[in-house]
Amino acid sequence: MSNLDKVLETLDADRQGALYRLFELLRFKSISTDPAYAPECARAADWLVAQLQSLGFEASSRPTAGHPIVVAKAKAARPDAPHVLIYGHYDVQPVDPVELWQSDPFDPRLVESETGPKIVARGAADDKGQLMTFVEACRAFRAHGGLPCGITFLFEGEEESGSTSLPAFLEANAKELRANLMLVCDTNMWDRDTPLITCMLRGLALEEVVIKAASRDLHSGMFGGPAVNPIHVLAKIIAGLRDETGRITLPGFYEGVPELPEEIKQQWEALKFDAKDFLGEVGLSVPAGEANYSVLEQIWARPTCDVNGVIGGYVGPGSKTVLPAQASAKFSFRLVGKQNPQAIVDAFRAYVLENLPADCEAEFISHGASPALSLPFRSEAILRASRALEAEWGRPAVLAASGGSIPIVGLFKRELKMDALMVGFGLDDDRIHSPNEKYELSSFQKGARSWARILAALAA
Amino acid sequence: MSNLDKVLETLDADRQGALYRLFELLRFKSISTDPAYAPECARAADWLVAQLQSLGFEASSRPTAGHPIVVAKAKAARPDAPHVLIYGHYDVQPVDPVELWQSDPFDPRLVESETGPKIVARGAADDKGQLMTFVEACRAFRAHGGLPCGITFLFEGEEESGSTSLPAFLEANAKELRANLMLVCDTNMWDRDTPLITCMLRGLALEEVVIKAASRDLHSGMFGGPAVNPIHVLAKIIAGLRDETGRITLPGFYEGVPELPEEIKQQWEALKFDAKDFLGEVGLSVPAGEANYSVLEQIWARPTCDVNGVIGGYVGPGSKTVLPAQASAKFSFRLVGKQNPQAIVDAFRAYVLENLPADCEAEFISHGASPALSLPFRSEAILRASRALEAEWGRPAVLAASGGSIPIVGLFKRELKMDALMVGFGLDDDRIHSPNEKYELSSFQKGARSWARILAALAA
Numbered sequence: 001m002s003n004l005d006k007v008l009e010t011l012d013a014d015r016q017g018a019l020y021r022l023f024e025l026l027r028f029k030s031i032s033t034d035p036a037y038a039p040e041c042a043r044a045a046d047w048l049v050a051q052l053q054s055l056g057f058e059a060s061s062r063p064t065a066g067h068p069i070v071v072a073k074a075k076a077a078r079p080d081a082p083h084v085l086i087y088g089h090y091d092v093q094p095v096d097p098v099e100l101w102q103s104d105p106f107d108p109r110l111v112e113s114e115t116g117p118k119i120v121a122r123g124a125a126d127d128k129g130q131l132m133t134f135v136e137a138c139r140a141f142r143a144h145g146g147l148p149c150g151i152t153f154l155f156e157g158e159e160e161s162g163s164t165s166l167p168a169f170l171e172a173n174a175k176e177l178r179a180n181l182m183l184v185c186d187t188n189m190w191d192r193d194t195p196l197i198t199c200m201l202r203g204l205a206l207e208e209v210v211i212k213a214a215s216r217d218l219h220s221g222m223f224g225g226p227a228v229n230p231i232h233v234l235a236k237i238i239a240g241l242r243d244e245t246g247r248i249t250l251p252g253f254y255e256g257v258p259e260l261p262e263e264i265k266q267q268w269e270a271l272k273f274d275a276k277d278f279l280g281e282v283g284l285s286v287p288a289g290e291a292n293y294s295v296l297e298q299i300w301a302r303p304t305c306d307v308n309g310v311i312g313g314y315v316g317p318g319s320k321t322v323l324p325a326q327a328s329a330k331f332s333f334r335l336v337g338k339q340n341p342q343a344i345v346d347a348f349r350a351y352v353l354e355n356l357p358a359d360c361e362a363e364f365i366s367h368g369a370s371p372a373l374s375l376p377f378r379s380e381a382i383l384r385a386s387r388a389l390e391a392e393w394g395r396p397a398v399l400a401a402s403g404g405s406i407p408i409v410g411l412f413k414r415e416l417k418m419d420a421l422m423v424g425f426g427l428d429d430d431r432i433h434s435p436n437e438k439y440e441l442s443s444f445q446k447g448a449r450s451w452a453r454i455l456a457a458l459a460a
Numbered sequence: 461m462s463n464l465d466k467v468l469e470t471l472d473a474d475r476q477g478a479l480y481r482l483f484e485l486l487r488f489k490s491i492s493t494d495p496a497y498a499p500e501c502a503r504a505a506d507w508l509v510a511q512l513q514s515l516g517f518e519a520s521s522r523p524t525a526g527h528p529i530v531v532a533k534a535k536a537a538r539p540d541a542p543h544v545l546i547y548g549h550y551d552v553q554p555v556d557p558v559e560l561w562q563s564d565p566f567d568p569r570l571v572e573s574e575t576g577p578k579i580v581a582r583g584a585a586d587d588k589g590q591l592m593t594f595v596e597a598c599r600a601f602r603a604h605g606g607l608p609c610g611i612t613f614l615f616e617g618e619e620e621s622g623s624t625s626l627p628a629f630l631e632a633n634a635k636e637l638r639a640n641l642m643l644v645c646d647t648n649m650w651d652r653d654t655p656l657i658t659c660m661l662r663g664l665a666l667e668e669v670v671i672k673a674a675s676r677d678l679h680s681g682m683f684g685g686p687a688v689n690p691i692h693v694l695a696k697i698i699a700g701l702r703d704e705t706g707r708i709t710l711p712g713f714y715e716g717v718p719e720l721p722e723e724i725k726q727q728w729e730a731l732k733f734d735a736k737d738f739l740g741e742v743g744l745s746v747p748a749g750e751a752n753y754s755v756l757e758q759i760w761a762r763p764t765c766d767v768n769g770v771i772g773g774y775v776g777p778g779s780k781t782v783l784p785a786q787a788s789a790k791f792s793f794r795l796v797g798k799q800n801p802q803a804i805v806d807a808f809r810a811y812v813l814e815n816l817p818a819d820c821e822a823e824f825i826s827h828g829a830s831p832a833l834s835l836p837f838r839s840e841a842i843l844r845a846s847r848a849l850e851a852e853w854g855r856p857a858v859l860a861a862s863g864g865s866i867p868i869v870g871l872f873k874r875e876l877k878m879d880a881l882m883v884g885f886g887l888d889d890d891r892i893h894s895p896n897e898k899y900e901l902s903s904f905q906k907g908a909r910s911w912a913r914i915l916a917a918l919a920a
Contacts, residue, residue, distance in 0.1 A: 033778030094780060100676075161778045202681065206779045215743030216560075219893040220766050221662065221864025224794050225749035225758030226739060231767040231789070235698035242692065279686060279819075283675030286818035289685035298685030306680050307691040308782050313769035314790065318493030318621045319666045319827035320554060321792050321864075322768050322893055329691075330774065332781050334684050358746035359739075367779035404681025404781075433679040433782055 003144055004456045010140040011448050018136045018448065019110070019119075019441075021051065025090070025128050026108040026121040032067055032091035033161035041067040041157045044090045048072075048155055055139055057153065064165035067091060067157030071176070074138075077146030081459045085152045085179040085418065087408055088131030088186065089159035092123035093433045100435035110441065115192065117441040126432035129439035130185040130424050131155060133447035140452060148459035152179055156408065159186075162206055162368025166408060170415040178416050181381055181458070185451070186406050187424035190271070190398040192440060195389035195450065197382055198422035200300065200374045200401035201409060203335030205344050206367035209234070209352055210328040213360050217313075218323040228359050230327040231312045237355050238329065241305050245291040248305045250347045256338030260301050268296055271398065281429065300401035304334040330367070334403065341369035370410045373420075381421045381458065388453035389423070392446060423454065463604055464916045470600040471908050478596045478908065479570070479579075479901075481511065485550070485588045486568040486581040492527055492551035493621035501527040501617045504550045508532075508615055515599055517613065524625035527551060527617030531636070534598075537606030541919045545612045545639040545878065547868050548591030548646065549619035552583035553893045560895035570901065575652065577901040586892035589899035590645040590884050591615060593907035600912060608919035612639055616868065619646075622666055622828025626868060630875040638876050641841055641918070645911070646866050647884035650731070650858040652900060655849035655910065657842055658882035660760065660834045660861035661869055663795030665804050666827035669694070669812055670788040673820050677773075678783040688819050690787040691772045697815050698789065701765050706750040708765045710807045716798030720761050728756050731858065741889060760861035764794040790827070794863065801829035830870045833880075841881050841918065848913035849883070852906060883914065 001009075011018075028044035031037040045061040045068040052059035052072035059072035070090070076083070095105040103109055108121035119129060134153075141147050154177065158165055170177065187198040211230040218227050243249055260268075275295035279285055289298035312327025314320035333344050345366065352362050382399070389397040402422075409420045425447035431437045461469075471478075488504035491497040505521040505528040512519035512532035519532030530550070536543070555565040563569055568581035579589060594613075601607050614637065618625055630637065650656040671690040678687050703709055720728075735755035739745055749758035772787025774780035793804050805826065812822050842859070849857040862882075869880045885907035891897045 033780060034776060094774070094776060096774075096776075097677075160780075204681075204781070206781075208779070213744070216891070217557075217894045218742060219864065220764070220768060220792055221664075221794065221862070222759070222888070222892075223742070224764040224766050224792070224863060225762055226735070226747040226755045227742070227744060228746075228748035229766055231770050232698060232702065235695040235767070235770075238692060238695035239699035275686070282678060282683070282687070284673070284687060284819045286688075287686040288688035288817065288819075295686045299682070302685055304680070304684040306684050306689055306783060307695070307773065308680060308780055309773035309775045309784070310691050310695075310787065311771050311775040313767065314554065314556075315769045315771040315788075316494060316554060316556070319668070319790055319792070320493060320620075320768055320893070321664070321666075322553075323766060324769070327770065328775075330779055332680055332684070332779070334681065357748065359744045359748075402681070403684060404679065428682070431676075432682075433780070434677050 004452065006144045007140045007452045008449050010143050011136060011452060015445055018132070018444070022119065022129060022132045022444065023108045025132065026123055027106055029106050030091045030123070030157065031094050032158050034094060038067065041091060045070050045155070045157060048090060051135060052153060055142055062169070064169055066165040069157065069165070069169055070153065070155040072153040074147055074151050076148060076150040076459065078459070081149050082180040083150035083152065084181050084183050084458065085154060085177060086134050086183045086185070087154050088134070089127045089156045090131070091157040091160050092126065092128070093160050095122050097435065102436055111438070118438040119441060119444060120436060120438045122437055124437050124439035125426045125430035126437065127159065127186045129444055130426065130447070133425060133444060134185050134451050136448040137451035137455060141455070148455050152177060163408060164368055167411055170411055174415055179418060182409070182412050182418045182420040184406055184409060184420050184422045185424050187402055187422045188426040188428060189443070190400065192427055192442065193393065194395055195393045195397040195423070196400050197385060197397050198402045199382070199399050201372060201406055201422070202303070202403050203339065203341055203370050203372035203410065204405035205333040205335060205341045205369035206330070207345055207348055208328060208330045208365040208367060210326055210363040210365070211360055212326045212363065214323065214325050217325050220321040220323050223323055227323050228357055229323050230360065231324065233357060233360055234310070234312065234327045234329055237352055238307055240355065246289050248303065250344070250351055252343065252347050253303070255343070256340060257303055258337040260297060267399070278428070299403035301336055303336050303339060306332050308332050334405070336372045339372060341371055345369060370405060373410045373413060379419065381419065384457040385421055385423060385454050388457040389450055392450045392453050423450070425450070464912065466604045467600045467912045468909050470603050471596060471912060475905055478592070478904070482579065482589060482592045482904065483568045485592065486583055487566055489566050490551045490583070490617065491554050492618050494554060498527065501551055505530050505615070505617060508550060511595060512613060515602055522629070524629055526625040529617065529625070529629055530613065530615040532613040534607055534611050536608060536610040536919065538919070541609050542640040543610035543612065544641050544643050544918065545614060545637060546594050546643045546645070547614050548594070549587045549616050550591070551617040551620050552586070552588070553620050555582050557895065562896055571898070578898040579901060579904060580896060580898045582897055584897050584899035585886045585890035586897065587619065587646045589904055590886065590907070593885060593904060594645050594911050596908040597911035597915060601915070608915045612637060619868070623868060624828055627871055630871055634875055639878060642869070642872050642878045642880040644866055644869060644880050644882045645884050647862055647882045648886040648888060649903070650860065652887055652902065653853065654855055655853045655857040655883070656860050657845055657857050658862045659842070659859050661832060661866055662863050663799065663801060663830050663832035663870065664865035665793040665795060665801040665829035666790070667805055667808055668788060668790045668825040668827060670786055670823040671820055672786045672823065674783065674785050677785050680781040680783050683783055687783050688817055689783050690820065691784060693817060693820055694770070694772065694787045694789055697812055698767055700815065706748065708763065710804070710811055712803065712807050713763070715803070716800060717763055718797040720757060727859070738888070759863035761796055763796050763799060766792050768792050794865070796832045799832060801831055805829060830865060833870045833873060839879065841879065844917040845881055845883060845914050848917040849910055852910045852913050883910070885910070
C-alpha cells in the first residue's frame, strides 16, 4: 500500500471526527461586515490556531485593523519538497433574512436528501467547509510520515467585507508568506461528480454612495414640488448606468475587457451548460446581461454593474409623506481582464457627480476593490492537479472561470508574484450568501481526499 | 365688558392650565401607521373623551377597523345658533430618525428662544396643539353662559396613515355628524404675525410597489450579469416618472389640473413669498418642480409625484455582494383641481406593469387616496372668520392654498355636502413630520383666542 493510500484510508476512518471539528467551526457567528460580531470572528480565528498547533504547525492569530489573520507554518518531511501557501477565510456573510432559514444558521445540521447528506449552516460551503478539507488532509499526512509539501496556512476574516486589512498585512509579511505556489479552496465543482479548476476570476469594486439634499426630512405636502428628492436623484443615477442592451454606460468602462479566445469559447460551449436550468432554479428565465453573450460568458467573462442595496426615506409599515434628506445605495462592479478597479471607481464617481442636480451632494464610501485574474491554462501545477483530481473523481477536471471574486489571489499575484491553483468542492446550489446555505457531505469527504492527492502530486 | 371679552380674559387667566393639558396629550405615543402603537392611540382617544365630557360634551371613543374616532357633541346656548363640526386628529407621524431629536419626542418641553417660547414634541403642531386651541376656546365659553354655536367634535386617529377607517365611519354616521359648517384646525399661518385661511388643498394618493424577481437572494458573483436586479428595475421606473422639465410623464396625469385664475395668481404674487428663504431654511436653493411655475404655485396649485421611501437588498454596515429577490418603494401623488385619484393610481399601475422586464412581478399596496379640494373665496363664513382673525392679530387674513392634504375635508364635502373653514396657527418652520417638531406658544395661546372670536362671529 502506497503512503498516499494509507493517508486516504486514514481520512476515511476519521470521517466522524472531521465532521465534528467542522461543526465546531461553523458555530462561530463570524460575520465580518457587522462590527457587532467582531468577538465571534476572533474566537473562530483562535479555534483555527489551536487546531493547527495540534497538528504541529507553528500557528498564531495576528491582529489587524479589522479581524485577525491566522497564519500557520510547517515544513515538509523532505527538505527539497515545494512549499505551498494555502488560503481560506473563516468569516461568513450576514444571515438576513433570517426568517427564511429552516434552522438556526449557526447550529449546523446534517440533513439527509435524495442526492445524499448535506451540511446546512452559514459558512458550510463559503468557506469553512472548504478550508477544513485542506486541514483534514494535513491531519492525515501527519499520521504517515509528515507533510509531502511545506505548507503555510493563511486564513483571513474579512473576505466577505472586502479584505480591507489584507494588503497591508501581505506587504508587512511578504517574506514570511512567500511560497512556490498558492492553493485556494474557495471555488466550485462543475457538478457533483466533476471536479473543476478555476483559471479565471472576476475582480470586484465595491462603492457606496449617499446622496444628500435638504438639511432635514421634509413634509411632502409642504415641500413636494420645489424640493429636490434624493431618491429620484439616486434612481436616475442607477437607471443611467446601463443601456437597453445591458451594456454599462460609464465612459471607459470596457477598457481592458478582452474578447474570449476562440479556443476557450469552444471549450465552454462544449460544456453544454444549461442556462435554462441555471436561471430556472432561482425562478428566472431570460438572461438580463449584455445582449450577444451567452449566460456562461456573462457570468465568467463579462463585467457587471449591480446595486446590492438601496435605502432612503420611510420604509416601515404603512405610509409616511416625507421627502427624505438623503438616500443611499451600495454598488458592486464585477471586473474582467485588465479592467483597472481604480479607474472604474473614478469613472463611477465622476458620473455620479456629473448627474447631481443643484443642492445635492454625494458622499462616497469605498468597500474595497481588486482586479480580475487569469492563470495559464497549461501550467505544470494545473496539469498535476488535473491528474490528481481525475484519480479521485474518475473523470477529467474542467478548466473554467468564475464570476465571483477572490481578491486575495490578485493581491498575492501583485505582492508576492505567486500563481494560484484554485480548486474547490462547492456546488452551484449551495446557496452561499443566501438562507439555508449547505455543503455536500461528499464534497467535504472527497474534497479532503482530493487535497491529499494534489499535495502528493505536487511533491512527486 | 362684552361676553367675548370675558371669554378672552378667561383664556388669558388659564394659560398654565391649558399648557398642562396639552402636555398630557402630547405624552401619548399615538403613531398611527405602526400597529405597535395602537394601544397609545386608544389611550389618547380616551383622554380626549374625558376632557370633553368634563366640558359638558356628550363624548365617546368609537371603535373602527383601525384606531378609534372621538365624537363629542354639545348644544349652543341659543337654540337658533348655527351648529359647526370641528375636525382634528390625535395621531402623529413616526419619530424616526429618533437620534436627530434633541429631546425625547414624547416628553414635551417649553423651549425659550429669541422669537418666543416653543412647545417641542412630536405632534405639538400636527395636530395636538392645534386641536387643543379649539378645546380651550370651548372651555372658556362654558364659564360665560355656554357655547355660541352648537359644536360637534370629530377627532380621528388615522390622519397620518391615510384615514382608512374614516369613509365607512362617515357613511354610517352621516346624520349624526351633519352640521352647517365644518371647521378644521390643521393648517398654518402666513407668518408668525399674519393669520391665514386655507381655501384650496391638494389631494393625495399613496401607493406602494414591490418589484419581485428571483425566487431568492442571489450571489452577485455567481449570478451577476444574467440575473435581473429588481433594484435596477425599480430605479428605472422611478426615473421614468418625470421628464427633464419636472413634468410627470404618466399618461393622462394632468387631466383635470386647472391653470390658476389670473386674479388669484396676482393675489399670490402680491404676497411677496420669499422662495429663496423658504428653500434656504432647509438647505436648498433651486426649485426642483415643474419649470415655468413659481415655488408657491408648485406647492399650492401643481400636482407632484414623489417617492417617500425605497428599500432593497443589503442596507446594513459594510457591503454584501447580493442580488436581492425584491425591492420596494412608497410613492405619493399630490393632486390638484379635478384630478381623479383612482385614475392616477390606475395610470401608475399600468405604467409600472408596462415597464416590468421578463421574470419580474409587481405587487401593489394602496395606502389611501383623496381628491383635491377648493372652497369659494368669498363665502359668508370666510368673510366673518377673516374679520375675527383681523381683530385678534391686527392684520387681514391671507386667503391661501395648501400643498398638504386634509383628506377628511374632501370626504365630508362628498358625504355630507359641507363646506369647510380651514384656519390653523402652525408656522412653516414647525418641523412637522421631522425631528424636533415644535408649536409656538403664541400660536397656542392666540389660537385659542382666535377660535373664541370666530365662534362668536359665526353666531352673530
